[in-house]
Amino acid sequence: MQPDVKMSIQNKMAFVRAYLLDSGMDAFLFLDMKNIRYLTGFKGSDGALLVGTTDTVLLVDGRYITQAKRESQGAAIYEYRDKMTGLMAVMKDKNVKAVGFEPASMTVDTYLKMQDKLDGISLQPIADQFYSLRAVKSEEEIRFMKKAIDISADALKDIEGLLKPGASEMDIALELEYKMRARGAEQVSFPTIAASGPNSALPHASPGNRRLQDGDVLVIDYGAAYGGYRSDETWTCVIGHADKKQKDVYALVKDAHDRALDKLRSGLLCKDIDLIARTCIEKGGFGDFFPHSTGHGIGLDVHESPRIAAQSEAVLKAGMVVTIEPGIYIPDLWGMRIEDMALIRDDGCDVLTRTSKNFRVLD
């Protein structure tokens, strides 16, 4: 099930409804707020969406009534005080007997409480299909992501002068986030990573008080959100003077990164892309130092379908946007990661991120 690349909210909903009719269920229940935004336009942070065979109900609490009326398309608005009670009332009213739900977006707690109140309604997890609903992007979605990428790339340029011995990781992260916001990001995609020296050996380090020193590796993993859509990019450089090992490992990570990007195209299995990057790093002798997967889809969420991982049987399709981000992390010494975003085409891919990934020593 792949939506067309030019898909309005109406089309997306027709697509879900066709799938619903096919499933034999009476309704689908969406609790993931990103999916609700995708299907209705409503940008609030709490609510529920019930898609029936003929009509759609967006359920929100009193805080969101005005916003839901303003932002949502194609859905009736229902106000609840208690979400579960509201859902039951709407399902009863719509004579829903079998409702599908996204098992990755419902907690066991909610599930048990719903079971308890269901009163004859059958609650059925929907298989994986919906996770990939958002994987292929429309032109509008890609435009938003490009804008997010522009904002983040320009912000990185803005703060390049700060990247000198003495600057703290916290200051770097703070100034970069400030510049992204000042350039129009609604928010940052995720807390910025600015990891220097031995901290860069932690793939998910939090910025701390450590100050840059000559010879440090500096890893900056950052992104902006625009129109709800995210960018995600990692830039690695060396401060002052680079040693041979730094140059060699950077070249190896870059090679893995380039090889994976070279092969990206519609029709390939995600696990095969992961294998290309992983094999390259293994052959270089650093297989034990690449402890994460090669990439992930990105859109309304920083991480979404498909995963570019060793176990991922997902097939790449034109219009998907994914990251490629191999890395090598040497405990207590330093680590390096290079990450770009790419739009899958039938015959290859377009790298969307703009910052050059050639090796750079800042002095």
Added chain:
Amino acid sequence: MQPDVKMSIQNKMAFVRAYLLDSGMDAFLFLDMKNIRYLTGFKGSDGALLVGTTDTVLLVDGRYITQAKRESQGAAIYEYRDKMTGLMAVMKDKNVKAVGFEPASMTVDTYLKMQDKLDGISLQPIADQFYSLRAVKSEEEIRFMKKAIDISADALKDIEGLLKPGASEMDIALELEYKMRARGAEQVSFPTIAASGPNSALPHASPGNRRLQDGDVLVIDYGAAYGGYRSDETWTCVIGHADKKQKDVYALVKDAHDRALDKLRSGLLCKDIDLIARTCIEKGGFGDFFPHSTGHGIGLDVHESPRIAAQSEAVLKAGMVVTIEPGIYIPDLWGMRIEDMALIRDDGCDVLTRTSKNFRVLD
């Protein structure tokens, strides 16, 4: 089950273990990263914690091994490639036959996948007890929250000069967040709300391009994180000139806020505190315009136990930290909310937030 107010990680774990022995289960599985941080000190954003009757295992993937070794206390570290497979291996090794889990922290997807692999192990939701594990704060936790409050209050002062006709909501939110970070916040508690004029009628508005005008209500809901702990405060003012309705409604919200704070003390039911604020606003004729609950616990999460809501049977205890935040929202006109944080004592409460909530017109 309420931890002592001076509780080290060792004590917290002993507390959980006593509860485990009492439950008759072999182990508790924690997936909520805030609970894992609370019980081990590990600050990573992915992992699992298995607390057995005699030992504790922190499971993380390769990205977090170094960090887990550095940050965690009292737990053996286990590295997994796939979390589920890793958990199964550890449980088999520890001869775990019955494991309790937090149903609010596990998705149905994870639950179904675990069920599928369990192979004779019984997976049992733990009742509500663990949600309140973190509700009573230690002195150290309160110290962190006070520091977060200081940072946010000082940052608001820093930007007060900006709050004039012409300033956009986005600029206000951006500068406030920047000042909080520059003053030492690790991050903001949540995306800052700066809502002006008719936007303030949306309790959860996102800052937009709207610029302040004379006569606007301005609602700023903001907070900082320090040492992992959050602050949360809402300050409402009027720009330029206030009309009679603004003054009257502010006085009513303030009255509801003050009355609830006056009654806060150990032993009271949370729903009774909600009722005090709600009744006050109802008597003032605005009962239909207060669509959310009166407050919530706060700590490692912005929202945690207990809820100060109409349905909440939770009992207040000394050492809990909660918000009190009544509001009145008049669609398409404006809204007002006043929020403070308070530490429950046996004989009352200490208001922790520092910014005055007296009515202010900025001119």
